[in-house]
Amino acid sequence: MAEPLRVALLGCGVVGTEVAQRLTTHAEAYAERIGARLELTGIAVRDTDRTRAGIDPALITDDAEGLVGRADIVVELMGGIEPARSLILKAISHGASVVTANKALLAEHGADLLAAAVQAGVRLEYEAAVAGAIPIVRPVGESLAGDKVQRILGIVNGTTNYVLDKMDSEGWEFDDAVKKAQELGYAEADPTADVGGHDAAAKAAILANLAFHTPVSLSDVYVEGITAVTAADVARAKAEGYAVKLLAICERLEQADGSDGVSARVYPALVPHEHPLASVHGAFNAVFVESEAAGELMFYGQGAGGAPTSSAVLGDIISVARRRVLGGRGQSEPSNGALPLLPIDQIRTRYHITLDVVDRPGVLSKVTEVFASHGVSIETVRQKLAPVDGAGNDGAERAELIIATHLGAESALAATVKSLEKLDVVNAVASTLRVEGLQ
Amino acid sequence: MAEPLRVALLGCGVVGTEVAQRLTTHAEAYAERIGARLELTGIAVRDTDRTRAGIDPALITDDAEGLVGRADIVVELMGGIEPARSLILKAISHGASVVTANKALLAEHGADLLAAAVQAGVRLEYEAAVAGAIPIVRPVGESLAGDKVQRILGIVNGTTNYVLDKMDSEGWEFDDAVKKAQELGYAEADPTADVGGHDAAAKAAILANLAFHTPVSLSDVYVEGITAVTAADVARAKAEGYAVKLLAICERLEQADGSDGVSARVYPALVPHEHPLASVHGAFNAVFVESEAAGELMFYGQGAGGAPTSSAVLGDIISVARRRVLGGRGQSEPSNGALPLLPIDQIRTRYHITLDVVDRPGVLSKVTEVFASHGVSIETVRQKLAPVDGAGNDGAERAELIIATHLGAESALAATVKSLEKLDVVNAVASTLRVEGLQ
Numbered sequence: 001m002a003e004p005l006r007v008a009l010l011g012c013g014v015v016g017t018e019v020a021q022r023l024t025t026h027a028e029a030y031a032e033r034i035g036a037r038l039e040l041t042g043i044a045v046r047d048t049d050r051t052r053a054g055i056d057p058a059l060i061t062d063d064a065e066g067l068v069g070r071a072d073i074v075v076e077l078m079g080g081i082e083p084a085r086s087l088i089l090k091a092i093s094h095g096a097s098v099v100t101a102n103k104a105l106l107a108e109h110g111a112d113l114l115a116a117a118v119q120a121g122v123r124l125e126y127e128a129a130v131a132g133a134i135p136i137v138r139p140v141g142e143s144l145a146g147d148k149v150q151r152i153l154g155i156v157n158g159t160t161n162y163v164l165d166k167m168d169s170e171g172w173e174f175d176d177a178v179k180k181a182q183e184l185g186y187a188e189a190d191p192t193a194d195v196g197g198h199d200a201a202a203k204a205a206i207l208a209n210l211a212f213h214t215p216v217s218l219s220d221v222y223v224e225g226i227t228a229v230t231a232a233d234v235a236r237a238k239a240e241g242y243a244v245k246l247l248a249i250c251e252r253l254e255q256a257d258g259s260d261g262v263s264a265r266v267y268p269a270l271v272p273h274e275h276p277l278a279s280v281h282g283a284f285n286a287v288f289v290e291s292e293a294a295g296e297l298m299f300y301g302q303g304a305g306g307a308p309t310s311s312a313v314l315g316d317i318i319s320v321a322r323r324r325v326l327g328g329r330g331q332s333e334p335s336n337g338a339l340p341l342l343p344i345d346q347i348r349t350r351y352h353i354t355l356d357v358v359d360r361p362g363v364l365s366k367v368t369e370v371f372a373s374h375g376v377s378i379e380t381v382r383q384k385l386a387p388v389d390g391a392g393n394d395g396a397e398r399a400e401l402i403i404a405t406h407l408g409a410e411s412a413l414a415a416t417v418k419s420l421e422k423l424d425v426v427n428a429v430a431s432t433l434r435v436e437g438l439q
Numbered sequence: 440m441a442e443p444l445r446v447a448l449l450g451c452g453v454v455g456t457e458v459a460q461r462l463t464t465h466a467e468a469y470a471e472r473i474g475a476r477l478e479l480t481g482i483a484v485r486d487t488d489r490t491r492a493g494i495d496p497a498l499i500t501d502d503a504e505g506l507v508g509r510a511d512i513v514v515e516l517m518g519g520i521e522p523a524r525s526l527i528l529k530a531i532s533h534g535a536s537v538v539t540a541n542k543a544l545l546a547e548h549g550a551d552l553l554a555a556a557v558q559a560g561v562r563l564e565y566e567a568a569v570a571g572a573i574p575i576v577r578p579v580g581e582s583l584a585g586d587k588v589q590r591i592l593g594i595v596n597g598t599t600n601y602v603l604d605k606m607d608s609e610g611w612e613f614d615d616a617v618k619k620a621q622e623l624g625y626a627e628a629d630p631t632a633d634v635g636g637h638d639a640a641a642k643a644a645i646l647a648n649l650a651f652h653t654p655v656s657l658s659d660v661y662v663e664g665i666t667a668v669t670a671a672d673v674a675r676a677k678a679e680g681y682a683v684k685l686l687a688i689c690e691r692l693e694q695a696d697g698s699d700g701v702s703a704r705v706y707p708a709l710v711p712h713e714h715p716l717a718s719v720h721g722a723f724n725a726v727f728v729e730s731e732a733a734g735e736l737m738f739y740g741q742g743a744g745g746a747p748t749s750s751a752v753l754g755d756i757i758s759v760a761r762r763r764v765l766g767g768r769g770q771s772e773p774s775n776g777a778l779p780l781l782p783i784d785q786i787r788t789r790y791h792i793t794l795d796v797v798d799r800p801g802v803l804s805k806v807t808e809v810f811a812s813h814g815v816s817i818e819t820v821r822q823k824l825a826p827v828d829g830a831g832n833d834g835a836e837r838a839e840l841i842i843a844t845h846l847g848a849e850s851a852l853a854a855t856v857k858s859l860e861k862l863d864v865v866n867a868v869a870s871t872l873r874v875e876g877l878q
Contacts, residue, residue, distance in 0.1 A: 018732070022585070022732070026585070026587070029587075030585065032652070033584055033652065121765070121766065127582055133732070133733035133734060133736065134736060135574070135577075135578035135581075135582035135583070135736070138574070138577055138578065138581060138582050139574035139577065139578060142574075142577060142754060142757075142758050143566055143574035143577050143751065143754040144574070144750065144754055145472055145753075145754050145757040145758065145761075146461070146465070146469065146749075146750060146752070146753020146754045146755075146756060146757045147750040147753065147754065148465070148468075153875055153876060212777075212778055213471070213472065213776050213777060213778075214776075214777040214778045214780070215777060216780060220780050222782070222783035229872075230870070232869075232870075233793075233870045233872065236793060236841065236870070237791070237872070240791070240841070240843075242791075242874070244872065247875055249875065251786070252778070253781055253785075253786060253787070255779075255781070255785075259779075260778050261778055261779045261780065261781040261785070262778045262779070262780055262781060263780075263781045263783070263785070263786045264780070265783055265786070267873060268872060269872060269873045269874060269875040269876075270791055270872050270873070270874045270875070271874075271875060271876045272874075272876055272877060275876040276718075276739065277876060278876075279715075279718065288876075291750065292746075292750075293457070293461070293572070293746045293747060293749050293750035293753070294572035294573075294740060294741065294746075294747050294750035294751070295572060295740065295741045295746070295747055296740060296741070297572065297573060297574070297738075297739065297740035298737075298738075298739040298740065299736075299737075299738055299739075300715065300736065300737040300738075300739070301733060301734065301735060301736035301737065302733065302734045302735070302736075307731075307732040307733075307734070308732060308733050308734055310585075310732050311583065311585060311586040311730065311731075311732035311733035312582065312733070313585070314584075314585020314586065314732070315581060315582040315583055315584050315585045315586065316585075317585060318581075318584040318585045319581050319584065322584075326560070327560065327766065337652050337653075338651075338652060338653040338654060339651055339652075339653045339691070339699050339700055339701045340694075340698075340700045340701070341653070341655060341659050341700065341701055341702075341703070342692055342694070342700040342701060342702045343661070344661035344702070344704055346692075346694075346700070346702070347690070347692060347702045347704070348692070352676070352679070352681075352709055354672075354675060402675065402679070404679075430671075431669070431671075431672045431675070433668075433672065433676070433683065433707060433708060433709050434706060434708045434709070435681070435708060435709045435710075435711075436592055436686055436688065436708040436709070436710060437592060437708075437710045437711055437714040437716060437717075437727075438711060
């Protein structure tokens with residue numbers, strides 16, 4: 001194992017607290033994945049007096065500069081332009097790797113910060129700055145680096161998507177939907193940055209930079225928010241087959257002279273119901289990408305919140321840490337911390353079993369007794385009295401039983417099916433299918 | 440610019456041809472993104488006599504070994520276990536970076552190949568091996584490296600998804616759907632690997648490796664294919680609120696002693712209609728990930744085909760090339776090959792305009808004349824004769840016109856709205872919304 005890497009955390013709000021906690025609770029797993037331990041050397045905050053649940057008070061400091069000067073990896077989660085910008089530049093000049101979730105800073109000064117990182121030969125990662133937990137910076141910047149991105153349509157602000165979605169599904173007016181979003185903690189007390197489209201515009205600027213290798217800053221993005229959208233607009237759109245969504249759009253467009261240009265813009269738009277973005281509900285985010293070779297791609301998930309955003313930040317921390325340990329060409333060991341493999345009979349699942357049974361009294365009781373004897377709990381039984389397909393010509397009446405089980409041991413479920421096959425009242429087990437994706 | 444990097448291509452099928460062509464046509468853009476030119480030094484094939492459209496015959500060779508020995512980056516697209524495995528090991532031992540799309544090889548020998556890469560300090564990338572164009576290897580392996588993946592449910596075989604989707608939407612029997620898939624080129628003449636679930640199982644093994652840092656090989660994966668699924672099964676599932684999908688499942692499960700184990704399995708399963716995977720139609724792929732911090736994520740796109748798969752391969756080539764040029768900590772220049780920024784009035788879009796107009800003959804003619812005078816083409820006009828909301832109490836009859844335009848210049852559309860506002864028969868422009876996401 002290599003020398004420990006010193007991690008400095010700047011800021012300890014909702015995301016910072018999650019990151020600090022996971023650095024402690026998952027320390028062993030991270031060390032295995034990196035090949036070195038991550039040592040959280042301190043957390044710089046403005047208010048050093050406040051206690052933070054689960055955070056060692058000895059880590060808290062107000063000396064951000066000093067912390068940065070002694071770090072291998074600087075994680076900036078304070079937000080705002082200054083002092084975040086100066087501290088990141090200081091970290092870069094010290095040769096530290098930087099991870100940030102600061103979309104406002106990146107949208108305004110991203111090109112300069114990246115140029116400084118290039119100059120110093122260090123990494124600046126910012127997966128969490130766009131669409132929270134959804135991996136989008138790495139897919140667009142790396143996975144699609146050999147493709148030609150034509151267009152990105154993103155639902156990248158959860159607050160406005162919640163508001164528009166409720167106006168659509170419940171018929172609420174804008175003000176009522178915003179109030180509800182505030183009650184649920186989806187919207188700030190001052191929701192201007194969200195409903196005015198400025199938060200989405202910052203993300204549009206970052207995506208345009210990534211997708212088109214072109215410096216685009218916040219002031220280059222055309223912005224219309226959703227404050228003028230009425231319940232009547234949303235209802236009319238719905239009747240015509242559209243959902244109203246606030247979209248961050250980055251597009252490669254051919255100009256009059258045949259050369260390409262880039263447009264970055266944010267506005268509420270009508271999206272056809274059959275488009276995958278129309279099905280993105282509540283506070284979820286999704287980014288739809290159209291590119292020359294890959295065609296249509298969509299990335300979907302939670303765009304905000306402490307835990308989801310911390311996932312992206314921690315992924316970046318591990319990525320830069322691995323690069324420091326392994327060097328540029330190196331591959332990390334795939335099998336550190338391996339888990340035992342479980343055969344199919346050790347998992348738990350649900351079955352839907354369709355039985356072709358004889359239609360006479362007492363059949364259901366015999367069948368359910370088999371489930372009980374294997375300890376399998378039944379959720380629903382539906383009986384169809386009409387003769388099942390393929391019923392023989394022996395004249396006997398048949399029925400179909402569809403039995404849905406609760407979650408149970410696969411071995412017990414499989415044994416149940418075996419026993420059912422032997423039951424005299426069962427003509428055949430017509431179908432056995434497992435159920436996945438239930439909450 | 441650094442020294443050119445020598446790229447050797449092994450195999451020249453559908454994907455290989457696309458990759459070779461794009462390496463030529465996009466050479467300038469790639470050089471800007473990497474900081475070095477990619478020089479395609481040769482393409483090793485078995486049949487050197489066949490001509491390949493768009494490929495320089497001078498590049499074709501049957502000397503794969505020789506080609507590998509002189510390469511910085513080896514791109515293996517030949518498929519199968521041997522000689523692919525030996526050639527990749529040879530490339531690794533020469534210090535070359537390797538890119539492969541060979542899921543069968545990775546599922547069987549992935550752990551050994553990765554261990555060899557770790558040992559040699561080189562990269563082995565394989566984004567194209569799972570779900571074609573969809574970035575999933577990098578998101579799971581890197582973006583989620585700081586998270587704890589609980590479960591992955593993947594629709595990772597386009598052939599079987601097409602078959603099951605048609606059984607669902609058209610009521611076709613399995614055999615008919617397979618025949619249709621073969622006619623459309625979605626299924627092989629021998630569809631066994633797809634419908635038997637073996638292709639999906641290879642991808643499940645690779646995903647389990649990535650998500651759980653645990654060596655899982657093809658033989659560890661429990662497999663049931665879709666050959667036993669009948670039209671009656673699918674119809675019954677549909678009536679009960681489920682879609683039948685062939686799922687590749689990788690899951691972290693708690694064992695009896697409280698420690699975690701890993702299950703990797705493939706079978707047709709019932710997925711509730713409200714689950715995002717149920718809406719994945721045709722030959723599309725999607726991977727749904729549940730993880731501790733990030734929550735639910737989904738990645739959606741084309742899982743096969745020459746162009747989509749080449750996108751993933753080329754992304755990997757650029758990624759390993761950048762690492763060779765920049766070293767481990769380095770950041771690549773973000774703004775090489777920058778494009779001009781286009782202001783909003785230079786884009787093209789569609790408008791839906793809702794007008795509150797006076798209800799008398801000739802109004803429609805006056806309104807449409809305004810569109811014509813700005814060169815804006817109308818797609819549909821709908822008139823609602825009922826008084827619009829908020830109609831005044833001046834006694835005059837009002838109507839609502841909803842006008843959808845064709846794609847037009849934003850400047851002309853905006854000017855049209857301005858002119859409409861001044862028109863005497865227009866009481867108000869009630870709403871102007873752009874349309875996005877139309878095909």
